Amino acid sequence: MIDLKHCLESLRANTPLVHNITNYVTVNDCANILLACGGSPIMSDDKNDVEDITGICGGLNINIGTLNAATIESMFLAGKKANELGHPVLLDPVGAGASKLRSNAANELIKQIKFSVIRGNISEIKALAQGLSGTKGVDANEADAVNASNIDGVIAFAKDFSLATGAVIAITGATDIVTDGKRVCIISNGHPIMGKITGAGCMLSAMTCAYVVANQNDVFEAVCTSLIAMGIAGEIAYKRMGSLDGNSSFRNYLIDAVYNLTSEQLHESARYELR
Amino acid sequence: MIDLKHCLESLRANTPLVHNITNYVTVNDCANILLACGGSPIMSDDKNDVEDITGICGGLNINIGTLNAATIESMFLAGKKANELGHPVLLDPVGAGASKLRSNAANELIKQIKFSVIRGNISEIKALAQGLSGTKGVDANEADAVNASNIDGVIAFAKDFSLATGAVIAITGATDIVTDGKRVCIISNGHPIMGKITGAGCMLSAMTCAYVVANQNDVFEAVCTSLIAMGIAGEIAYKRMGSLDGNSSFRNYLIDAVYNLTSEQLHESARYELR
Amino acid sequence: MIDLKHCLESLRANTPLVHNITNYVTVNDCANILLACGGSPIMSDDKNDVEDITGICGGLNINIGTLNAATIESMFLAGKKANELGHPVLLDPVGAGASKLRSNAANELIKQIKFSVIRGNISEIKALAQGLSGTKGVDANEADAVNASNIDGVIAFAKDFSLATGAVIAITGATDIVTDGKRVCIISNGHPIMGKITGAGCMLSAMTCAYVVANQNDVFEAVCTSLIAMGIAGEIAYKRMGSLDGNSSFRNYLIDAVYNLTSEQLHESARYELR
Numbered sequence: 001m002i003d004l005k006h007c008l009e010s011l012r013a014n015t016p017l018v019h020n021i022t023n024y025v026t027v028n029d030c031a032n033i034l035l036a037c038g039g040s041p042i043m044s045d046d047k048n049d050v051e052d053i054t055g056i057c058g059g060l061n062i063n064i065g066t067l068n069a070a071t072i073e074s075m076f077l078a079g080k081k082a083n084e085l086g087h088p089v090l091l092d093p094v095g096a097g098a099s100k101l102r103s104n105a106a107n108e109l110i111k112q113i114k115f116s117v118i119r120g121n122i123s124e125i126k127a128l129a130q131g132l133s134g135t136k137g138v139d140a141n142e143a144d145a146v147n148a149s150n151i152d153g154v155i156a157f158a159k160d161f162s163l164a165t166g167a168v169i170a171i172t173g174a175t176d177i178v179t180d181g182k183r184v185c186i187i188s189n190g191h192p193i194m195g196k197i198t199g200a201g202c203m204l205s206a207m208t209c210a211y212v213v214a215n216q217n218d219v220f221e222a223v224c225t226s227l228i229a230m231g232i233a234g235e236i237a238y239k240r241m242g243s244l245d246g247n248s249s250f251r252n253y254l255i256d257a258v259y260n261l262t263s264e265q266l267h268e269s270a271r272y273e274l275r
Numbered sequence: 276m277i278d279l280k281h282c283l284e285s286l287r288a289n290t291p292l293v294h295n296i297t298n299y300v301t302v303n304d305c306a307n308i309l310l311a312c313g314g315s316p317i318m319s320d321d322k323n324d325v326e327d328i329t330g331i332c333g334g335l336n337i338n339i340g341t342l343n344a345a346t347i348e349s350m351f352l353a354g355k356k357a358n359e360l361g362h363p364v365l366l367d368p369v370g371a372g373a374s375k376l377r378s379n380a381a382n383e384l385i386k387q388i389k390f391s392v393i394r395g396n397i398s399e400i401k402a403l404a405q406g407l408s409g410t411k412g413v414d415a416n417e418a419d420a421v422n423a424s425n426i427d428g429v430i431a432f433a434k435d436f437s438l439a440t441g442a443v444i445a446i447t448g449a450t451d452i453v454t455d456g457k458r459v460c461i462i463s464n465g466h467p468i469m470g471k472i473t474g475a476g477c478m479l480s481a482m483t484c485a486y487v488v489a490n491q492n493d494v495f496e497a498v499c500t501s502l503i504a505m506g507i508a509g510e511i512a513y514k515r516m517g518s519l520d521g522n523s524s525f526r527n528y529l530i531d532a533v534y535n536l537t538s539e540q541l542h543e544s545a546r547y548e549l550r
Numbered sequence: 551m552i553d554l555k556h557c558l559e560s561l562r563a564n565t566p567l568v569h570n571i572t573n574y575v576t577v578n579d580c581a582n583i584l585l586a587c588g589g590s591p592i593m594s595d596d597k598n599d600v601e602d603i604t605g606i607c608g609g610l611n612i613n614i615g616t617l618n619a620a621t622i623e624s625m626f627l628a629g630k631k632a633n634e635l636g637h638p639v640l641l642d643p644v645g646a647g648a649s650k651l652r653s654n655a656a657n658e659l660i661k662q663i664k665f666s667v668i669r670g671n672i673s674e675i676k677a678l679a680q681g682l683s684g685t686k687g688v689d690a691n692e693a694d695a696v697n698a699s700n701i702d703g704v705i706a707f708a709k710d711f712s713l714a715t716g717a718v719i720a721i722t723g724a725t726d727i728v729t730d731g732k733r734v735c736i737i738s739n740g741h742p743i744m745g746k747i748t749g750a751g752c753m754l755s756a757m758t759c760a761y762v763v764a765n766q767n768d769v770f771e772a773v774c775t776s777l778i779a780m781g782i783a784g785e786i787a788y789k790r791m792g793s794l795d796g797n798s799s800f801r802n803y804l805i806d807a808v809y810n811l812t813s814e815q816l817h818e819s820a821r822y823e824l825r
Contacts, residue, residue, distance in 0.1 A: 024299040024574040025318045031748035036797050043575050046618035052649035068321035099327030198306035246534025247311050248527040252798040259796025299574040300593050343596035374602030473581035521809025522586050523802040
């Protein structure tokens with residue numbers, strides 16, 4: 001069993017400061033979910049700023065959602081500095097496979113930076129692992145969706161990729177798969193409406209970085225807890241919706257649910273399987 | 276009559292992927308309203324990324340709200356690529372007339388890129404058409420407001436500008452005017468509180484691009500439907516407001532209303548006149 | 551007594567246009583709170599755009615939250631132009647002390663630009679004043695918190711810094727201190743949950759700039775009124791929260807409360823002391 005309560009309480013007790021180099025689309029949501037979960041956000045992406053900022057933080061969240069020439073350089077500088085300092089670093093390869101720039105940047109980051117966690121949808125993770133292209137924007141290709149008939153193959157693939165990179169791999173979607181190369185966790189929490197807001201993945205990455213910083217003794221459990229927490233928050237938020245509510249209210253309710261999440265809720269609603 | 280139901284259902288059925296090169300002020304709202312209306316957003320503005328990204332999308336939304344030297348270059352690259360591919364391209368000339376950079380960028384875009392739609396307030400569209408300056412920031416000059424006494428002149432102006440550019444022109448405000456150079460639609464939906472949130476125009480442009488991608492057989496009707504849909508959503512959102520609600524809740528309710536919009540609501544509440 | 555009613559009504563009557571060069575994390579909230587309080591926002595940060603834009607505005611809000619090489623240059627250009635035109639300029643030195651880039655940029659801005667107001671937390675203001683480093687990210691160091699035992703020292707420090715810069719200094723936190731070098735106002739409005747959303751400080755700076763533009767005959771009173779208004783809005787928003795609400799709903803309620811704020815609410819709930 002994953003010690004969900006311990007992971008949550010460590011996060012709340014430590015208020016980890018997370019440096020985010022992230023896209024400008026969902027950055028506000030990332031900041032607010034970091035505060036909601038018990039962390040604290042800093043955003044900084046200038047090459048002359050990122051090393052100082054990552055130095056005062058506990059971890060680094062790199063998200064390539066709206067990367068550009070200037071911020072790519074900053075990702076490498078911050079990543080190397082965080083590696084030197086032994087800080088956890090998370091990669092969210094948004095849109096890897098959808099463009100050469102994104103695929104190349106993500107692949108080069110993996111070569112030069114040691115990541116504690118790589119989190120993406122199946123298309124993005126496959127693009128990283130295979131150097132292949134062809135994702136449907138930043139959402140997962142339907143053909144890639146994890147289901148009962150292909151899950152064993154996806155798990156084997158994720159384990160290989162974890163062993164190759166040394167990172168905990170989190171492939172998220174309707175079913176989430178987390179692995180550190182040995183242990184595997186299959187998570188079924190969440191709700192389809194989470195795909196109807198922008199930033200569910202970005203927020204999850206930012207929060208996961210905070211969980212990992214606060215639970216460095218077991219990164220695998222930290223990542224699993226973060227994914228379970230986000231899924232349960234999505235379920236709570238969906239239940240709260242009234243007939244006039246849509247995706248905008250859902251986004252608020254999701255962050256609110258993370259803010260109010262208790263270890264009892266985690267314990268009662270978690271749906272996962274360890275292999 | 277505009278086939279509102281058909282335009283809405285085509286959008287929902289096709290989930291068009293829209294590439295946005297847009298400002299960082301309202302970008303999150305643009306992404307969420309694209310999801311709300313039935314589309315899917317991608318944001319990308321680096322010169323080495325935009326051609327690949329626009330290639331996997333159905334249409335391109337160019338918004339100059341916080342343009343800079345780097346993103347202007349990307350607008351041209353993406354616009355030309357989208358033209359090559361025959362994808363609809365929409366221009367939102369935010370603040371044209373308010374600065375030389377904005378006016379020049381918008382005018383040069385119109386020269387080099389074939390736009391399917393140009394949507395702005397009357398000051399911005401006039402600045403584009405006349406190369407004139409003097410708008411009050413990004414809101415319309417009051418002296419420019421469309422009213423009963425000047426509407427015929429505005430329509431004649433919009434028709435000329437449509438014929439000159441080959442684009443459907445949408446001049447939005449309390450009264451919206453849409454024309455493809457021949458047909459004209461005058462729309463009265465909406466509520467003044469829409470001017471009390473940031474991004475009502477940006478969101479409308481993003482959504483309009485999605486409507487056009489999904490209804491390329493009649494761009495004029497697609498644009499009209501989008502404007503009517505946004506206006507009705509504004510009315511629904513306003514009616515939902517309680518005594519403690521202000522512009523922030525209104526913004527959420529607006530996006531929620533787009534998310535929940537039905538063809539029955541469109542049919543019952545549309546207020547427009549075709550000329 | 552501060553003429554709160556007059557300051558509020560001047561703002562609502564004048565709809566001051568505020569040019570913001572600000573971070574991409576909280577920029578949407580800054581735009582919406584400017585609209586909520588009675589102002590109007592423009593965002594522009596390209597070096598070829600900022601002078602034209604600041605020329606059509608009433609005031610300039612410079613926030614260094616996600617500064618970069620390009621936007622720093624624009625801050626100087628816009629600041630000098632605003633000084634030439636006699637427009638109020640406000641500095642929010644986000645994260646000063648947390649990195650060399652931020653500290654140096656803020657210090658150089660203070661040397662080259664005449665600011666009407668400098669607003670930050672105690673760590674940031676100390677970093678500016680002392681050229682010292684060591685803040686905890688963008689939040690105030692706990693060791694720096696203003697309390698009964700050190701408030702006289704903080705006031706003396708703030709007065710000195712005000713006299714040295716010619717700016718009204720606003721040090722905000724659980725207790726706010728405002729001074730123009732002679733007069734001092736100690737404000738106790740607000741709620742701790744305001745530290746659980748991103749952007750409370752950024753929003754306050756943007757709104758304060760609007761208050762100052764609309765009340766240039768007494769910048770000190772304008773700043774005090776803005777801080778009191780934000781604190782009261784925070785109290786109103788907190789009271790509105792239900793058991794499922796968290797920081798995301800609080801953010802909406804805060805902006806809503808600014809939108810609906812009356813001079814009666816200001817008068818009844820203000821908690822301040824003039825020295």
